[in-house]
Amino acid sequence: MACIDPDGNLTRTAELILLALRTPAGAEVVAAETDLPLFRVRAALRELERGGLLTASGDQLFQITARGIRKLEA
Amino acid sequence: MENPLEGLEPQGRIPRIGDPAPNFEAESTFGNIQLADFRGSWVVFFSHPADFTPVCTTEFLAFARRHPDFRKSNTELLGLSIDSIFAHLSWVRNIEEKFGCRIPFPVVADIDRRVALCYGMIMPGESKTETARCVFIIDPNAVIRALIYYPMTTGRNVDEILRLVTALQTSDAHMVATPANWQPGDPVIVPPPRTQEAAAERLLENYDCKDWYFCQKKL
Structure with missing residues (x-):
């Protein structure tokens, strides 16, 4: 998993994205805020959602979950 | 006479100009990736025969050097070969160490040839186990707009690939x-x-x- 390393820690990319999602945002906004290419953001959002660290709403806004916040603060 | 197609599963219909680019999800040097992640950007999706080979190394260096120009043209690069993710990682790290050049685009590890077969990247008459030097230019709507096929012996001209993308974008815009x-x-x-x-x-x-x-x- 590219967002979490083998020790269970967030990668720098995942950390940047989760930090940007403390307020709900779409992939384009996250890409602009983090200065990451949009395709990397989309791939990471999918992975972080699968890991339960963020949720997506029907209108494709993403938001960090309680589990995501705990991971960020760990 | 040996049949070059023996042992190779049928490829079905190879995508051509004007066809939708088949979506896929695969492991890459940037993590799990889908072609759909690139929607809204142009994509130069290219295959190379194998990691740790000299011609492919020169191509990767050339693509990496032109990467900022591709990005200025709203174009992302995406590589692929029939190698493991560990081979890819080892090779891109080696390129950085030996040539001082970081590879700034993802490379798909297509060890089961799933994506290569879907895109017709294997030329059985040349090699049944390696991808040829194929280039698919994919537009922001995920439509294949151009294809280039080169044999294993001959490195591609990255300036020409950038010129081709620019020409397609100019045609669309005007x-x-x-x-x-x-x-x-x-x-x-x-x-x-x-x-x-x-x-x-x-x-x-x-x-x-x-x-x-x-x-x-x-x-």
């Missing part, structure tokens, strides 16, 4: 075609008229025309 050896800034071709009336009117328009069917203009 509804024009581009002549042989066109470079940005050169005159472009006005699409020929398709009716007698339009042909007669064409010569009266403010284009540089050799005849009714051959008109150019500056953008």
Whole structure:
């Protein structure tokens, strides 16, 4: 998993994205805020959602979950 | 006589110009990736025969050096070969160590050949186990707009690939075609008229025309 390393820690990319999602945002906004290419953001959002660290709403806004916040603060 | 197709599963219909680019999800040097992640960008999706080979290394260096120019043109690069993710990681790290060049684009590890077969990247007459030097230019709507196939012996011209992307983008933006050896800034071709009336009117328009069917203009 590219967002979490083998020790269970967030990668720098995942950390940047989760930090940007403390307020709900779409992939384009996250890409602009983090200065990451949009395709990397989309791939990471999918992975972080699968890991339960963020949720997506029907209108494709993403938001960090309680589990995501705990991971960020760990 | 040996059958070059023996042992290779049927490829089905290879995507061609104008076809939707088949989506896929695969492991890459940037993590799990889908082609759909690139929607809204142009994509140069290219295969190489194998990691740790000299011609492929020169190509990766050339793609990496031109990466900022591709990105300025809203274009992402995506590599692929039939190698493991560990081979890819080891190779890109080696390129950085030996050539001082970081590979700034993802490389798909297609060890089960799933994506390569889907895109017709294997040329069984040349090799049944490696991908040829294929290039698919995919537009922001995930439509294949151009294909280039080179044999294993011959490295690609990355400047030409960038020129091709720029030409396609220019054609889309201005509804024009581009002549042989066109470079940005050169005159472009006005699409020929398709009716007698339009042909007669064409010569009266403010284009540089050799005849009714051959008109150019500056953008």
